[in-house]
Amino acid sequence: MPRPTARVLALLEILQNGGTRSVADLADRLGVDERTVRRYVTHLLDLDVPVVSVRGRYGGYRLAPGYRLPPLMLTDDEAVAVLVGLASGLRAGGDASGLAAESAAAKLHRVLPKPLAARLEALLDVADLGEPTPTGPTPDVDVLLVVAGAVRDRRALDLVHTRDGRTTDRTVLPYGIVAHAGRWYLTGVDVENDELRTFRLDRVVTARADSGTFDVPDGFDPRAEVLRGLARTPWRHAVSVLVHAEAGAVESRLPLGIATVAPVPEREGWVRVEIRAERLDWVPGVLATLDADLVVEGPVELRDRVRDLGRRLLAA
Known part of the structure; x- marks a missing residue:
């Protein structure tokens, strides 16, 4: 590709990033003088690329919405x-x-x-x-x-x-x-x-x-x-919660990859949910979506967060 043509396309790519670019900035980016930048803009206008000239202290060139989408230049x-x-x-x-x-x-x-x-x-x-x-x-x-x-x-x-x-x-x-x-x-x-x-x-x-x-x-x-x-990966918090619901219903509402659900033999109709989490702030909200009785086995900090969420919901 001839070098001037490559620079015209490079100018289009810069303008596609949005905003108004000063002539001095464009000249520096393209490695040419300001007169050449204006000539490249004329080439783009000849191709019906909607380049707008902005006057004033912060003026320069920018792309404006047009009837046709300007050619896209994508990196790999x-x-x-x-x-x-x-x-x-x-x-x-x-x-x-x-x-x-x-x-x-x-x-x-x-x-x-x-x-x-x-x-x-x-x-x-x-x-x-x-x-x-x-x-x-x-x-x-x-x-x-x-x-x-x-x-x-x-x-x-x-x-x-x-x-x-x-x-x-x-x-x-x-x-x-x-x-x-x-x-x-x-x-x-x-x-x-x-x-x-x-x-x-x-x-x-x-x-x-x-x-x-x-x-x-x-x-x-x-x-x-x-x-x-992912479920086996060690995280900062190991959450364990008993839920009075069927395993399938619970699994469908939990985030994939960080939770396991297993029946609790000694408590019929209950399952144990184990969640690995770096933070606990989102866990009470997820547990609330289960719409079932539950018992937080640990950690203690999660119990406090669940109580806080319950109080906020009641107040609302």
């Missing part, structure tokens, strides 16, 4: 985020908006660079995206795509993993990728310990696929294993 990270978001919505169920999402995803996929499109296809093929979830810590896109390719091709992975300030080298047989509660997880066998483990991908610094291959056990469910792994 942005393209992956958009396509994964669209795919997640489609897998959650479709209607008229689902058809629009499918059309948008197809258009975006057609204009991706072929190498990126091929790697992204592996991610969409193997990832369990589940329901649309809030955005959480995001892994490095290159790590995400390397892991997805290894899952699809059943190749071992060499990972550099960091947690709590400690960095370790691991070799993992990747069984699946799962998106849950705004985070990406990898589940597979840690070769050194020969144990099934769950890893948060935003904690993986680098990933490299090996040449060897392996087989995934028949019937393996990556999402179920990730949820079991």
